[in-house]
Amino acid sequence: MRILCVAALAVAFQSASATDFALSRYVDTWLRHPVYGDPSFDAFERVPGNPIHRGTPPFEWPVNGFLFHDPVSGNHYIYVGDYTLGYGGKPSRCVLYRSTDGAQTWTNLGVVLKGDPALFDKDGHTPDVSVVYDQGRYHMVYDWGELNFNAEGGLAYAWSEKPEGPWHRATQPITRNTTLPKLLDRYQRTYAATLIKRSHDWLIVAMMDFAPNAWALFTMTAKQPEGPWSERQLVRHVERDEFHPPLMEFYPSFAHKGFLYVPATSVALNRNFNLLFQVPLERATEPDAWRIAQHGSLWHSEDVEHESHGLWGQTISGSVDANGTLRAMFNSRDARGMGTVNLARRSWKQPLRERGFVLSGHQGPSFTCLRETFRQFNLDATLRLRGTASLIWDYRGALGPNLPQSDATLHPLAKTRFQAVQLSPAGWQVIRVNAEGKSTTLASGAATNHPTWRIHLQRKPDGSVVFRSDGKELWSGPPDANVAKDDPGAIGLWVEAHSHLTAEEFQIDGKPLPAKLSYLGMEALLGAGENLANWQERSGPEFRYGIGLVSKQSQARVKWNVTGTRLTLWSPRGPDFGEAEIRVNGERLAVVNLHSEKTEPSRPIWSSKKLRGSFHGVVLQARTGQLPVDCLQAED
Structure with a gap:
């Protein structure tokens, strides 16, 4: 993997x-x-001159951005998603930096995109963009939102004759979130899009969320960058039975030698875990064509003041140049909590250093x-x-x-x-x-x-x-x-x-x-994108570690995303529980009966044979009755 x-x-x-x-x-x-x-072994090295940009009131959080290398001029550009503290309040905007000397020095060109009271954002938010050059024009897909972007927002299109603008915004958005049907009865809000040119069409790779529990990646296609665009197609999400680490945000993506690469970063408290997804570019709309190209060791934080919060806001924005160097723009926050914009690089062919790892x-x-x-x-x-x-x-x-x-x-x-x-x-x-x-x-x-x-x-x-x-x-x-x-x-x-x-x-x-590691039931709720409000938290001797969870709803489903070759599931039995199905990587391996007349303490109810591979999605789903969730033991 x-x-x-x-x-x-x-x-x-x-x-x-x-x-x-x-x-x-x-x-x-x-x-x-x-x-x-x-514990990251990644080989990224920082570029001299960081940070390129540091937030100041009222735009304290420049915590998103897009790195663009212009094939016409050879200049480099960073489109900075410039937010106020906490994302809300004053409308966010996009600020543009340009380098004419190979990304060594940078000039702030000011605001390149902002809300318009005459357009659909109603003088609201226009922070995060993605830019592609094709046939004499620069094409942009960007986030938009009304002042309360959680109430209304989506994706939109603009074009320009220069990377610096002026940008001509389409009069209607690509997506308007409140009009979209919910996918899987939960995913509706579209944001954080990357625009990609393919051989015969255009591709949008973007996110939806069911915050604060679940994030999903979807694709859309169109014959022209201005649209019309197809319906959304989910390609990565926690509801699939396969191994898929939770809490991952995916913006932005990049293409290289026929493949689409999608870095993703955790939105947990530390945000110091990253993945790299890969899919053949022409098959990007097919969920089964996707795979994890690199599980962790993609990024580390340096012990410097302007990276005090680690990677923060989004994942890296990268592209591979003609010399085989992966250039990356990344955001962090300094010791005062202000957002920072920075650059790093490494050889594309050498993702890891020979020796040493960082744990922050x-x-x-x-x-x-x-x-x-x-x-x-x-x-x-x-x-x-x-x-x-x-x-x-x-x-x-x-x-x-x-x-x-x-x-x-x-x-x-x-x-x-x-x-x-x-x-x-x-x-x-x-x-x-x-x-x-x-x-x-x-x-x-x-x-x-x-x-x-x-x-x-x-x-x-x-x-x-x-x-x-x-x-x-x-x-x-x-x-x-x-x-x-x-x-x-x-x-x-x-x-x-x-x-x-x-x-x-x-x-x-x-x-x-083999090391034996035990994972709590809370891990299984996290892995399935479950809302804790749908579960009862219980404590008592019937659970292996004294705590567990019991579902409030029927047909409840949880999922552990774990590494290991042998797995053992622990569970109590009781009068309110029924049958449950165990699936590993989408394959049903067992049906277990968790019902008993009296409460019975937790014990192993299922053990796997030696499994192929190390990465596994382990689903426990109720067939009848309430579902108790205790713990899963994994060993290598």
Whole structure:
């Protein structure tokens, strides 16, 4: 499911028994998720001169944009979606930047598109655009909205003889949201469109949402860019049974060598997880032709003031130039919350750096762990850190979001059941966190080599652990019989909010075992785009981790999007529950009876055989009765 070109990457020599998971050849061994975070090995480098533009009142949020290379003049342009704080209030507009020297220096040309009281937007919003040159004209598709854009808005067309304008707006929009029938009984609001020229027609790739729970990508076609345009065709959305990470926004897209590439970024609290979708350009309207070309490791945030909030507003706006360089415009927010517009680049053929990954926490924490673990091991890690982070072992926490919606962060149960070395500017602590999330300090000391920590962690056959830093032993723990159990727990990293970690080395010497990771029911609601209002949150001993969900409506459906090769579904049984169907990647694998005369505590109700591939959409859907949702265990 990934285009990585890893065969071309040179890797350092390692012993037969040791693996350095900071090498990008092991990129897929790390857990990544739209809410939890993404340990990114991407090779993007920043262009000198960032930020190109920084928001100021009353337009504090220039957080969207479109990078355009003019084939006629050779100039580069950035069309900036210029918003007020929180998107509302004063009408948004589009501001244009131009570079005449190969994207080295930029000139602000001012407002290039704004609302008109005589047109359908009624002097409202015109922020986000997409531009294509064809046969002597520049064609634009843009977002429009009345002052209350949630009440009325859509997509519209304009043309010009120059990238700078003036832009001649069509008198009628392409879409008017209030007149559109809802797709799947939920998707109506159209926005964030990219215009693409194909061999025999024109294509719009754009978004619809059912905020704050679900986002979808759709396509439309027309013989001419001004229309008339076809009906919307959904191509990517959480309602499909296939693996599809939730909370992803897709604007803008770009074409390269016969393929359409659609980057997507998470709208969770941290927004530091990204995907790259791919489809043959001429088959872009066919849902089954789409695939995930790169799952994570597409983008990282630098530890600089003007990227304080990470990637923010939209995903990168990119195009591949004649030299094979992927140029990208990206938006962030600075330490004061003002939007920023920036540039980066990398080789198209080398998406990953050879060594090192970044895991950042912005407004909330981030977590990752290895999808394989070790009963006994020697771990050597070199970590560059600003802020606070923990090197974790023995991890048996329960993964999931705190809410199944935008701005979600890690569930409190994700930060339970582990041991760790916690690193901060004040020094180090060895901690143990119990099932209730209570932390006990086992040892502590002053900083030894902040901001770069060189750590050695050893777990011996008897389960005792030794922690060294810069070759000096700082703590030794007692034997632990739990190490001999079936699940020795996962090894990972936790980065706190407003922290930034770069792992330069993460070498483990030991015999690998499958890591077993458990995902809460809230994760399944998130994966299906479910509204929490349609569910009862319950707590009690009948659920594996003490909490679960029960549907209020019939035929309820949830979906876990997970990586793994063996899956185990846990559920309680009870008098209000009935039959439920289990589907994996759209194939029905089992029907389970969850009914019993009395409430029965959660236990495994279904286990898969070894599955092909690592990415799976796991659907649990009620046939009769209410649907209880507990947790899913996945192992590699």
